[in-house]
Amino acid sequence: MPELPEVEMVKRVIEPQLIGRKIITIQLNQESIVAYPEIPEFKQALLNNTIANMNRRGKFLEIYMENGDKLALHFRMTGSLIVVPKDFPAEKHTHLIMVLDNNTEVHFTDPRRFGRLWLLRKGEEDTCTGMYKLGLEPFDKNLTDAYLQEKLAHRKKTIKECLLDQSVVAGIGNIYSDEILYVAKIHPNKRACDLTAAEWQVIAKLIPDVMSFFVEKNKISREDYFNGKGKEYRNTPYLRVYGHSGEPCSFCQSKLEKMVIGGRSSVYCPQCQKMALLDSFIR
DNA sequence: CCTACTGTTACGGC
DNA sequence: AGCCGTAACAGTAG
Numbered sequence: 001m002p003e004l005p006e007v008e009m010v011k012r013v014i015e016p017q018l019i020g021r022k023i024i025t026i027q028l029n030q031e032s033i034v035a036y037p038e039i040p041e042f043k044q045a046l047l048n049n050t051i052a053n054m055n056r057r058g059k060f061l062e063i064y065m066e067n068g069d070k071l072a073l074h075f076r077m078t079g080s081l082i083v084v085p086k087d088f089p090a091e092k093h094t095h096l097i098m099v100l101d102n103n104t105e106v107h108f109t110d111p112r113r114f115g116r117l118w119l120l121r122k123g124e125e126d127t128c129t130g131m132y133k134l135g136l137e138p139f140d141k142n143l144t145d146a147y148l149q150e151k152l153a154h155r156k157k158t159i160k161e162c163l164l165d166q167s168v169v170a171g172i173g174n175i176y177s178d179e180i181l182y183v184a185k186i187h188p189n190k191r192a193c194d195l196t197a198a199e200w201q202v203i204a205k206l207i208p209d210v211m212s213f214f215v216e217k218n219k220i221s222r223e224d225y226f227n228g229k230g231k232e233y234r235n236t237p238y239l240r241v242y243g244h245s246g247e248p249c250s251f252c253q254s255k256l257e258k259m260v261i262g263g264r265s266s267v268y269c270p271q272c273q274k275m276a277l278l279d280s281f282i283r
Numbered sequence: 284c285c286t287a288c289t290g291t292t293a294c295g296g297c
Numbered sequence: 298a299g300c301c302g303t304a305a306c307a308g309t310a311g
C-alpha cells in the first residue's frame with residue numbers, strides 16, 4: 001500500500017473506524033514485524049489502550065492513543081491495514097490482529113513481511129522509526145524551488161533518485177517520481193546539479209499538484225476498501241508512465257522506454273524528457 | 284524456471 | 298565523512 005496517496009487513502013478510510021475504540025485483545029502472529037520495543041512491552045502498551053486519532057507522515061501511519069502512546073506503521077512494499085468484523089477470516093500473511101471493543105478487528109497483513117511497527121511511549125524520543133529524518137510533506141508551503149535547490153542543486157545524483165530521497169520530500173516513491181518527471185518533461189537520469197532554475201520551479205509546483213491529484217483519484221468508500229481487502233488502487237487508470245513501458249506517450253506518441261536508475265525501474269518518454277545534449281554526453 | 288516488484292537499510296569499497 | 302552500488306529482507310505474479 002506503498003506511496004503517499006495510498007497511505008493517505010488508508011488513513012481516511014480507517015481513522016473514523018478507530019477513533020474512541022479500545023483495544024481489548026492483541027494477537028501477534030509474526031513477531032518480526034515489530035521493530036520496537038521488545039514484544040512483551042509492545043503488546044502490553046497497546047492492550048486496553050484507547051485510540052485517539054490517526055496521522056499520516058510521508059509513507060508512515062501513526063495511531064495515537066489517548067494516553068499519549070503512539071503506534072507507528074510502515075507498509076513498505078506489500079503491507080495493508082483493514083478493519084473487519086470480529087472473527088472475520090484473516091487473509092493469509094495477517095501478522096497482527098487487534099480486537100476492538102465494538103466487535104471489530106484491525107488486521108495488519110503483509111505477504112513479504114517488509115512492513116514494520118513501532119510503539120513509542122508518551123514523550124519518548126523517536127530514534128527508531130525513521131520518521132524523524134523525513135523531509136517536507138509534498139503539500140508544505142515551504143516546499144519551494146529554493147528549498148529543493150538548496151537541498152539538491154549541488155548533487156550529482158540523478159533527479160529521479162533525489163525525488164525518492166525521503167529526507168528531502170516525504171512520501172514520493174517509484175511510481176509517482178516517474179509520473180512527476182514525465183509531466184515535468186525532465187529526464188529521470190538527469191543529474192540534479194544539471195537542472196535549470198526553470199526546471200526546479202516546475203518540479204516544486206508539480207510535486208504537490210501530482211500528489212494531490214492522485215490522492216483525489218484514490219478516494220474510496222469504506223465498503224469498496226473492505227471489499228478490495230484494503231489493497232485496491234483507484235489511481236492506476238490515471239498513471240501515465242508507470243507500468244506503460246513500450247506504449248505510446250500520451251503527449252507525442254513516441255514509445256515509452258524503461259531504464260534502471262538507482263536500482264529502480266524508471267519509465268519515461270525519450271522524446272518529451274530529453275536530456276540536454278551536454279548532459280547526455282557527460283554521462 | 285526465471286524475472287520483476289509500490290521500500291528501506293546495511294554494508295563494502297572508494 | 299559522504300557517496301555509490303549491491304544485497305538483504307520474503308513472497309507472489311506473470
